[in-house]
Amino acid sequence: VTFDGPAPRRSPGPDGRGSEGEPRLRVVGQDSYESWDHVYVDNVSRLYRLMYSKVGNRLDAEDLTAEVFMAALGPLQVDLSRGEVRAYLLATARTVLAGFWRRRLRLEVTSIEPDHEDAAPGLPGPPSQAPDRTATILQRLPDRYRRILELRFLEAMSIKEAASAMDVTVANAKVLQHRALKLAAASGGET
Amino acid sequence: VRRRRRADIDRAVEALLAGERLPEGELDPRDAAALEAAIELRAARPGADSPSEEFVTDLRRRVAQAHAELEAETTRTTSSAPAEPRIGRRALLAAAGGSVAAGVVGAVAESRFRGQASGTNTATGPIVPDNAEWVPVTTDAALPDGEVQRFATATAVGFVVNRGGTVSAVSGACTHQGCLLALNQPLGRLDCPCHRTSFALDGSLLLYQLQRAPAPLPTISVRRRNGTIEALLPKEV
Numbered sequence: 104v105t106f107d108g109p110a111p112r113r114s115p116g117p118d119g120r121g122s123e124g125e126p127r128l129r130v131v132g133q134d135s136y137e138s139w140d141h142v143y144v145d146n147v148s149r150l151y152r153l154m155y156s157k158v159g160n161r162l163d164a165e166d167l168t169a170e171v172f173m174a175a176l177g178p179l180q181v182d183l184s185r186g187e188v189r190a191y192l193l194a195t196a197r198t199v200l201a202g203f204w205r206r207r208l209r210l211e212v213t214s215i216e217p218d219h220e221d222a223a224p225g226l227p228g229p230p231s232q233a234p235d236r237t238a239t240i241l242q243r244l245p246d247r248y249r250r251i252l253e254l255r256f257l258e259a260m261s262i263k264e265a266a267s268a269m270d271v272t273v274a275n276a277k278v279l280q281h282r283a284l285k286l287a288a289a290s291g292g293e294t
Numbered sequence: 295v296r297r298r299r300r301a302d303i304d305r306a307v308e309a310l311l312a313g314e315r316l317p318e319g320e321l322d323p324r325d326a327a328a329l330e331a332a333i334e335l336r337a338a339r340p341g342a343d344s345p346s347e348e349f350v351t352d353l354r355r356r357v358a359q360a361h362a363e364l365e366a367e368t369t370r371t372t373s374s375a376p377a378e379p380r381i382g383r384r385a386l387l388a389a390a391g392g393s394v395a396a397g398v399v400g401a402v403a404e405s406r407f408r409g410q411a412s413g414t415n416t417a418t419g420p421i422v423p424d425n426a427e428w429v430p431v432t433t434d435a436a437l438p439d440g441e442v443q444r445f446a447t448a449t450a451v452g453f454v455v456n457r458g459g460t461v462s463a464v465s466g467a468c469t470h471q472g473c474l475l476a477l478n479q480p481l482g483r484l485d486c487p488c489h490r491t492s493f494a495l496d497g498s499l500l501l502y503q504l505q506r507a508p509a510p511l512p513t514i515s516v517r518r519r520n521g522t523i524e525a526l527l528p529k530e531v
Binding site for chain 1: 302303304306307308309310311313314315316317318319320321323325326327328329330331332333334335336337338339342343344345346349350353354356357358360361364505
């Protein structure tokens with residue numbers, strides 16, 4: 104039952120909500136989605152994973168994923184082909200992410216490439232390559248740099264614990280971590 | 295400045311490690327790659343990138359709801375330019391000629407909080423119950439100039455306001471889904487507890503985060519009578 108608000112029922116007027124229930128389904132070709140719900144179900148995990156890989160935390164990734172769907176909802180016609188729908192969602196994701204970074208830290212830390220994967224409709228998306236890549240990057244670092252990142256990112260130690268494990272001061276551990284990340288960034292760029 | 299920005303990269307990395315949202319700040323461009331590396335390391339933890347069941351289910355519901363609202367509206371506004379009346383975002387996108395690039399970001403920012411200016415819904419006007427009676431809701435003494443009071447009867451909830459000696463009242467139920475509004479005293483507005491929607495004390499829409507603008511609040515007729523303030527409300531059945 105939809106609540107109709109306090110407006111008098113006998114004047115439907117511009118506020119005449121309440122009758123809308125199920126999203127309207129369209130009859131469509133094979134290569135398209137049947138409804139917005141299908142679009143959602145088929146794309147939500149992929150978009151979330153993409154966003155997560157770009158912001159590294161669940162809450163922001165959830166917000167961004169939601170933002171993409173809400174932004175695409177109006178303009179996107181479901182009876183486009185799957186490929187077109189996905190391309191549109193991806194383009195939306197790209198601009199949503201860019202806006203996120205500008206608002207949050209004034210510069211774009213990560214971005215989504217225009218030719219980002221997504222060529223295989225219907226498949227659950229490839230498993231993430233990130234762990235392998237990360238291992239490679241870590242292995243390339245000098246010992247102490249690798250160690251601080253392992254302690255903090257893989258073993259989830261606090262900066263204090265990591266400092267103590269490495270027998271350095273907290274201030275030193277912070278500097279070490281900062282340099283290690285910069286170095287990791289530089290060596291990551293070479294792959 | 296450099297030190298503050300340095301603090302921003304440290305805070306961002308600590309937030310990542312704590313699993314929190316990235317904090318707002320101003321990142322030194324020289325630190326961008328370091329933060330990117332930290333994000334990559336963080337995101338690489340096995341299983342970290344699966345969305346939670348709860349999130350997926352909840353967003354599915356929100357998307358369905360927003361979609362239903364858009365559909366209903368499209369049906370109502372039938373013919374003429376579908377892009378125009380809904381929200382600014384659509385107009386922006388239409389103007390961009392199908393290219394998403396420019397449109398969406400402005401769109402998203404815009405649809406989040408917008409003033410009432412171009413909402414789709416026009417005033418719903420006063421509540422005029424078929425079967426009404428004048429019901430005392432407060433007294434002159436209790437409602438000096440500048441004061442707002444909530445009232446609730448068996449048939450209605452509302453807020454009665456004294457502005458410069460003129461008393462008026464609006465419905466106390468949000469026009470989106472009927473959640474009961476709360477008086478935000480410091481800001482002098484009515485806030486919906488459900489979806490971050492706010493109305494002015496005259497019922498006009500101030501803020502909303504929904505896909506389309508909820509209607510303004512219906513007004514309620516009020517009058518002064520022998521020191522009491524009465525509202526025209528539906529009779530209890």
